[in-house]
Amino acid sequence: MVLTVDTIKAPDTTRVRRKFNLRxxxxxxxxxxxxxxxxxxxxxxxxxxxxxxxxxxVTVGTFLTGIAPFxxxxxxxxxxxxxxxxSSLQRTAIFTVLSIVGQMSIGMGLALFFWRAFxxxxxxxxxxxxxxxxxxxxxxxxxxWIFDLDAGVLNYLLETLNIIQDPIPWITSVDYAMPAxxxxxxxxxxxxxxxxxxxGLQSLPKEILEAAHLDGATSWQRFWxxxxxxxAPLTGVVFTLSVTYTVKVFDLIYILTAGxxxxxxxTLATYAYQLSFRNLDWGHGAAIGNILVVIxxxxxxxxxxxxxxxxAAEDV
Amino acid sequence: MTSNRGQSAMPIGRRLLxxxxxxxxxxxxxxxxxxxxxxxxxxxxxxxxxNAMMNNMMKVCSDQTGITIDRQAVPYPELVQKVLQAASSxxxxxxxxxxxxxxxxxxxxxxxxxxTDVGVDLTGFNPSIIQVGAYKGxxxxxxxxxxxxxxxYNTDMFKAAGIANPPTTWEELKADAKKLTSKGVYGLSFxxxxxxxxxxxxxxxxxxxxxxxxxxxxxQNVETLNYIAGLLKDGSVSKSVVTWAGDDANDQFISGRAxxxxxxxxxxxxxxxxxxxxxIVSIPTPKAxxxxxxxxxxxAWAVSATADKGNAKTFLDCLAQDPVVLKWAESGxxxxxxxxxxxxxxxxxxxMVPFIGSTAGAVSRTSVLGIAYPxxxxxxxxxxxxxxxxxxxxxxxxxxAEAAATGK
Numbered sequence: 216m217v218l219t220v221d222t223i224k225a226p227d228t229t230r231v232r233r234k235f236n237l238r239x240x241x242x243x244x245x246x247x248x249x250x251x252x253x254x255x256x257x258x259x260x261x262x263x264x265x266x267x268x269x270x271x272x273v274t275v276g277t278f279l280t281g282i283a284p285f286x287x288x289x290x291x292x293x294x295x296x297x298x299x300x301x302s303s304l305q306r307t308a309i310f311t312v313l314s315i316v317g318q319m320s321i322g323m324g325l326a327l328f329f330w331r332a333f334x335x336x337x338x339x340x341x342x343x344x345x346x347x348x349x350x351x352x353x354x355x356x357x358x359x360w361i362f363d364l365d366a367g368v369l370n371y372l373l374e375t376l377n378i379i380q381d382p383i384p385w386i387t388s389v390d391y392a393m394p395a396x397x398x399x400x401x402x403x404x405x406x407x408x409x410x411x412x413x414x415g416l417q418s419l420p421k422e423i424l425e426a427a428h429l430d431g432a433t434s435w436q437r438f439w440x441x442x443x444x445x446x447a448p449l450t451g452v453v454f455t456l457s458v459t460y461t462v463k464v465f466d467l468i469y470i471l472t473a474g475x476x477x478x479x480x481x482t483l484a485t486y487a488y489q490l491s492f493r494n495l496d497w498g499h500g501a502a503i504g505n506i507l508v509v510i511x512x513x514x515x516x517x518x519x520x521x522x523x524x525x526x527a528a529e530d531v
Numbered sequence: 532m533t534s535n536r537g538q539s540a541m542p543i544g545r546r547l548l549x550x551x552x553x554x555x556x557x558x559x560x561x562x563x564x565x566x567x568x569x570x571x572x573x574x575x576x577x578x579x580x581x582n583a584m585m586n587n588m589m590k591v592c593s594d595q596t597g598i599t600i601d602r603q604a605v606p607y608p609e610l611v612q613k614v615l616q617a618a619s620s621x622x623x624x625x626x627x628x629x630x631x632x633x634x635x636x637x638x639x640x641x642x643x644x645x646x647t648d649v650g651v652d653l654t655g656f657n658p659s660i661i662q663v664g665a666y667k668g669x670x671x672x673x674x675x676x677x678x679x680x681x682x683x684y685n686t687d688m689f690k691a692a693g694i695a696n697p698p699t700t701w702e703e704l705k706a707d708a709k710k711l712t713s714k715g716v717y718g719l720s721f722x723x724x725x726x727x728x729x730x731x732x733x734x735x736x737x738x739x740x741x742x743x744x745x746x747x748x749x750x751q752n753v754e755t756l757n758y759i760a761g762l763l764k765d766g767s768v769s770k771s772v773v774t775w776a777g778d779d780a781n782d783q784f785i786s787g788r789a790x791x792x793x794x795x796x797x798x799x800x801x802x803x804x805x806x807x808x809x810x811i812v813s814i815p816t817p818k819a820x821x822x823x824x825x826x827x828x829x830x831a832w833a834v835s836a837t838a839d840k841g842n843a844k845t846f847l848d849c850l851a852q853d854p855v856v857l858k859w860a861e862s863g864x865x866x867x868x869x870x871x872x873x874x875x876x877x878x879x880x881x882x883m884v885p886f887i888g889s890t891a892g893a894v895s896r897t898s899v900l901g902i903a904y905p906x907x908x909x910x911x912x913x914x915x916x917x918x919x920x921x922x923x924x925x926x927x928x929x930x931x932a933e934a935a936a937t938g939k
Contacts, residue, residue, distance in 0.1 A: 274639070274640060274902075275615065275636050275637060275639055275640025275642060275902070276639065276640035276641050276642075277640070278615040278616070278618040278619040278640065278642070279618040279619070279623075279640060279641055279642055279836065280641070281619070298935070299935060359774070363771060364769060364770055364771045365715075365717075365769055365771060365788070366788075384770050384920075386774050387769075387770040387771050387772075387773050387774055387920065388770070388920060388922075389917065389920060389922045472725070472774060473724055473725040473726055473774075474725050475724065475725030475773055475774070475912075475913065475916050476725065476773040476774070476916040476917070476919075476920055477725075477773075477913050477914070477916040477917035477920065477922060477923070477928075478725075478913045489909060492608075492612065493726070493727070493905050493909060494905040494906050494909065495611070495636055495902070495905065496906075
């Protein structure tokens with residue numbers, strides 16, 4: 216793909232352009248081939264298998280005999296009349312929306328905070344990444360202890376500061392369990408959005424910000440009218456990745472509450488686990504798995520389209 | 532696989548010869564060793580003391596029968612998955628040592644075969660323990676020992692509260708728990724987490740009150756949940772029980788934050804080292820003098836569909852001998868399944884005596900519900916949590932659970 220002087224000087228520019236476009240479109244695919252093969256084998260096959268399973272009545276015996284009767288979309292229609300599935304879907308939505316709002320706004324706030332360098336800011340910023348580096352099992356176990364009703368450090372702190380009189384049943388009440396789970400998930404997710412936003416802020420052209428400053432824009436206006444629009448593509452990335460991560464969070468919830476108390480934190484991921492691995496009902500479990508995949512896929516498509524748009528905008 | 536049955540008694544020279552002959556047939560994957568009296572086994576004794584105990588027991592019968600054991604241990608939650616995975620890749624272990632509640636699932640799938648088909652001799656085994664691993668009228672497991680639940684109580688706290696004897700009825704349990712509760716100390720602890728452990732620990736209360744898990748919303752079950760919820764309402768039990776697994780409840784007990792605990796014999800090994808003084812008695816029953824009904828856990832042997840039945844029988848017959856059963860029970864803190872060794876066992880492990888009486892009332896969780904049990908158990912534990920926390924009325928919660936479990 217070397218542009219020669221000839222091609223540039225060629226008289227029929229549209230033809231060359233078309234040919235050039237075709238090559239431009241084809242060549243990447245040859246480069247992508249190994250990745251595509253890898254994706255088909257490592258991701259395509261499990262996805263297909265999961266899809267197949269969700270259309271079958273899979274029992275313990277299936278693993279020995281390989282026999283699983285085809286049931287069409289029965290597993291999916293069963294789910295629609297399962298109140299626990301519907302409520303898990305709602306809880307997943309609440310969990311995802313609130314987690315992401317929290318993660319992204321706090322992450323952005325911290326990124327702005329660290330943007331203007333101050334003594335030890337690099338060291339503190341590095342420490343902020345710790346939640347990200349800790350294995351989720353560790354974080355969730357620590358939070359279980361923090362939230363403990365009788366011996367938890369959070370209740371101890373709040374009581375000592377006279378903020379509350381009676382201990383809050385963080386993970387032992389159907390009302391507080393979901394907020395507690397969301398708080399934990401936000402804590403886990405902050406470093407990611409902070410790190411991405413921070414690197415985005417670093418790459419912003421200083422002259423535009425200076426110009427805005429000179430034009431008398433307040434810091435509030437500079438954030439909403441200048442910084443945020445310029446970070447829009449990055450926000451899209453953080454948003455999509457956070458959504459796809461959050462809708463399928465399993466280990467954190469499972470360790471913190473095991474989906475309880477009384478299903479108060481049962482999300483699609485934990486319910487799918489319960490169906491597949493506790494009830495050994497793989498057909499319905501796989502169906503929920505696929506629903507999760509479709510939800511993630513919707514956001515991924517949304518992300519790719521907005522990403523394309525922003526690329527097109529740059530081309531112009 | 533049938534041609535080499537009974538190799539176990541062969542002299543070592545002939546076994547070596549056979550080994551070298553079968554090594555020539557190298558085209559058969561793994562066949563060389565499998566035919567020359569090797570059994571593959573899978574169990575969940577991954578924790579160090581359990582692991583060492585398993586190795587010891589395997590060695591006893593390996594030495595006696597000449598069968599080599601190729602043992603694999605995986606964490607309990609992975610055991611069934613691992614077995615199913617092995618089934619789908621045609622590499623099922625010959626012997627599976629699993630929790631007896633998993634037997635119904637595996638039996639239903641044809642993964643394990645009835646133990647009577649293999650010809651293992653179960654005479655002398657406690658019938659109430661054999662039926663725990665039954666499915667559709669057939670016995671699938673050989674369980675040398677079982678563990679079960681009892682009431683553990685802190686003797687110092689009882690003395691301080693002026694309570695002379697441990698509670699034997701529900702009423703006494705409630706009154707004592709209230710009396711023993713003070714700042715930082717709850718009267719009673721038990722696990723009520725939203726997993727099988729929660730259901731397991733509640734089952735003595737459900738069954739002893741005449742209820743069962745087949746009909747979740749029976750009046751007896753409503754009464755039982757109201758009783759347990761009452762303990763929380765009194766403040767005698769922490770609301771945190773809904774997040775506690777068995778070990779968490781035990782931590783509360785041995786650290787002196789709970790005066791009593793519903794806990795299993797498997798805590799003995801750990802709790803012997805604890806700094807508190809405790810005693811163990813049967814779980815209180817609704818009325819005085821009743822036989823408490825308990826769930827039994829513990830590992831049960833089953834023979835897989837693809838196993839060499841001859842070798843499997845030889846090996847399990849060895850494990851079923853009185854001295855081996857006794858050794859197994861003593862080293863793992865199980866109640867031995869054979870009445871013939873109980874006298875010796877009582878002498879050797881006095882701590883286990885309260886558990887022995889309870890196993891007479893052993894009830895199977897899965898022999899009636901079979902493969903539907905996990906669904907009922909999950910629905911029940913969710914209902915129980917709602918009732919314990921006071922968010923739902925017991926009747927309403929159990930009606931809902933019944934509907935969820937039966938799919939109506």
